[in-house]
Amino acid sequence: MDKLVIKGKTPLKGEVTINGAKNAAVAILPAALLIDGITTIENLPNISDVKLLCEIIENLGAKITWISNNAITIDSRNISCTQAPIELTRKFRASYYLIGALLGRCGEVQVGMPGGCKLGARPIDQHIKGFEALGAKVEVGQGIIKATREKLIGTNIYMDIVSVGATINIMLASVLAEGTTIIDNPAKEPHIVDVANFLNALGADVRGAGTDVIKINGVQKLEGNITYSVVPDQIEAGTFMLAAVASHGDIIIRNCITKHLECITAKILEIGAHAEELDGDTIHVWCNKRPTKANIKTLPYPGFPTDLQPQMGVVLSMANGTSIINESIWESRFQYTDELNKMGAKITSQGKTAIFEGVSTLYGAPVSATDLRAGAALIIAGICADGITEIHNLEHIDRGYENIEEKFRKLGANITRVKEDDPNNHLVDLPE
Ligand code: EPZ
Numbered sequence: 001m002d003k004l005v006i007k008g009k010t011p012l013k014g015e016v017t018i019n020g021a022k023n024a025a026v027a028i029l030p031a032a033l034l035i036d037g038i039t040t041i042e043n044l045p046n047i048s049d050v051k052l053l054c055e056i057i058e059n060l061g062a063k064i065t066w067i068s069n070n071a072i073t074i075d076s077r078n079i080s081c082t083q084a085p086i087e088l089t090r091k092f093r094a095s096y097y098l099i100g101a102l103l104g105r106c107g108e109v110q111v112g113m114p115g116g117c118k119l120g121a122r123p124i125d126q127h128i129k130g131f132e133a134l135g136a137k138v139e140v141g142q143g144i145i146k147a148t149r150e151k152l153i154g155t156n157i158y159m160d161i162v163s164v165g166a167t168i169n170i171m172l173a174s175v176l177a178e179g180t181t182i183i184d185n186p187a188k189e190p191h192i193v194d195v196a197n198f199l200n201a202l203g204a205d206v207r208g209a210g211t212d213v214i215k216i217n218g219v220q221k222l223e224g225n226i227t228y229s230v231v232p233d234q235i236e237a238g239t240f241m242l243a244a245v246a247s248h249g250d251i252i253i254r255n256c257i258t259k260h261l262e263c264i265t266a267k268i269l270e271i272g273a274h275a276e277e278l279d280g281d282t283i284h285v286w287c288n289k290r291p292t293k294a295n296i297k298t299l300p301y302p303g304f305p306t307d308l309q310p311q312m313g314v315v316l317s318m319a320n321g322t323s324i325i326n327e328s329i330w331e332s333r334f335q336y337t338d339e340l341n342k343m344g345a346k347i348t349s350q351g352k353t354a355i356f357e358g359v360s361t362l363y364g365a366p367v368s369a370t371d372l373r374a375g376a377a378l379i380i381a382g383i384c385a386d387g388i389t390e391i392h393n394l395e396h397i398d399r400g401y402e403n404i405e406e407k408f409r410k411l412g413a414n415i416t417r418v419k420e421d422d423p424n425n426h427l428v429d430l431p432e
Pocket of ligand 1: 400
């Protein structure tokens with residue numbers, strides 16, 4: 001097991017390049033199983049969730065070849081199995097996309113109940129409702145989901161809740177269905193549009209992704225031999241934007257889509273920091289005074305993303321005044337506030353609301369990443385804090401950020417990854 005050791009109070013300065021989006025990549029890889037051919041995926045983040053998904057897909061009979069650190073080919077001509085390894089699929093959330101893809105391609109599929117970050121209840125009723133509306137039979141029991149179909153027939157599906165996963169899964173299942181599927185009240189996140197673009201590049205007919213209604217005209221067959229580049233990660237870009245603000249730094253962020261960042265930019269300007277678009281894929285963020293308080297409510301895109309709520313929480317924990325965050329997506333996404341309080345923050349949380357009484361300084365302390373974005377938030381806190389911070393449970397962070405400590409180090413952070421049990425690496429002797 002590794003831990004991160006950070007010597008703090010560093011204003012971040014320099015340039016960082018954003019990787020492809022985790023939450024698009026983990027849907028695009030299963031989507032590649034819809035074809036009987038070969039696809040090349042570029043700008044793929046090299047993170048543990050992607051590697052795990054590659055392992056699962058290979059278990060199903062596909063052949064994956066890494067052609068560079070961030071590009072693979074997927075040869076899905078020989079899908080020989082529709083039962084995904086139960087233990088592997090339970091390890092993360094996105095394994096549920098195998099259901100939509102394999103229902104479409106093979107007509108039957110079995111996966112373990114998807115795991116993922118512990119953010120409260122994570123039901124999949126909207127996914128099941130969609131599959132059943134298309135004509136599939138879905139059985140859930142003993143930690144396993146099994147879905148089968150004679151044929152899938154397009155229909156109108158109204159989503160009771162705006163769900164990223166269910167929207168993508170219904171798109172995956174319906175591209176090869178007979179007739180037209182309409183998804184009303186879908187999610188509109190950039191990764192929804194990216195998955196639709198990928199499907200259309202394979203020959204699907206998906207219209208309206210990113211709007212309030214998605215229309216999918218089923219086609220008989222999808223074709224391979226395409227090369228597709230995953231959309232830049234909105235959440236990774238937002239993480240570095242908020243790190244620049246929290247540390248009173250000055251960062252240029254490259255390979256992002258600035259349009260996707262407007263919900264974050266608006267809040268950065270509101271609290272007195274600065275964000276300026278340099279061109280469509282570069283943004284400059286800086287902060288030269290203590291930010292002021294703000295209230296935040298997380299919402300589906302284009303609202304403020306829940307996946308940046310903990311990182312924003314770090315900024316507000318050191319803001320001038322008292323801020324309130326209302327988390328409207330997940331039941332339990334304030335676990336990181338207990339860790340921040342160990343560093344001197346003054347945050348009280350109850351249910352889906354947390355009150356941040358801004359303090360002028362955080363102090364280094366040993367803390368644990370409780371989930372992926374909580375881990376990113378603690379890194380930002382460690383970079384801002386006076387003294388040394390140790391962050392444990394890095395497996396959460398490695399699920400979704402490629403080379404995160406290397407990127408922060410290039411921005412000037414004093415951050416090192418060490419073995420947990422190495423007696424020479426314990427809260428002392430960090431290089432200046
Ligand atoms: C995706 O999760 C992301 N994960 C999450 O990112 C992200 O927080 C979330 O979308 C919201 O943006 C992936 O893309 C792999 P949802 P997902 O279905 O699809 C309820 C990260 O840090 N709901 O949009 O699982 C659900 O309980 C992760 O990268 C139902 O009630 O989220 C939640 O309250 C964490 N029934 C809300 O909808 C359902 O069938 C939104 O969930 C499905 C969801």
